[in-house]
Amino acid sequence: MPIAVVIGHHPALYLAASITGPPDMCELELAGSLMGHPLEVVRAETSDLMLPAHSEIVIEGKILRG
Secondary structure, rough: EEEEEOOOHHHOOOOOOOOOOOOOHHHHHHHHHHOOOOEEEEEOOOOOOEOOOOOOEEEEEEOOOO
């Protein structure tokens, strides 16, 4: 499973990530709503994950079975 850890972004992103909601809730859309404008995203370099465009640091990896 691909993963990405985003460090250094708007506080609304951290707030959106900590909210528990329905399984189909998109944290990136919620963060944009909290910011008052759409959150700009880009595709990760090693997977199809969408990430906040103006993050200071992004760590990409994979979680392997077993």
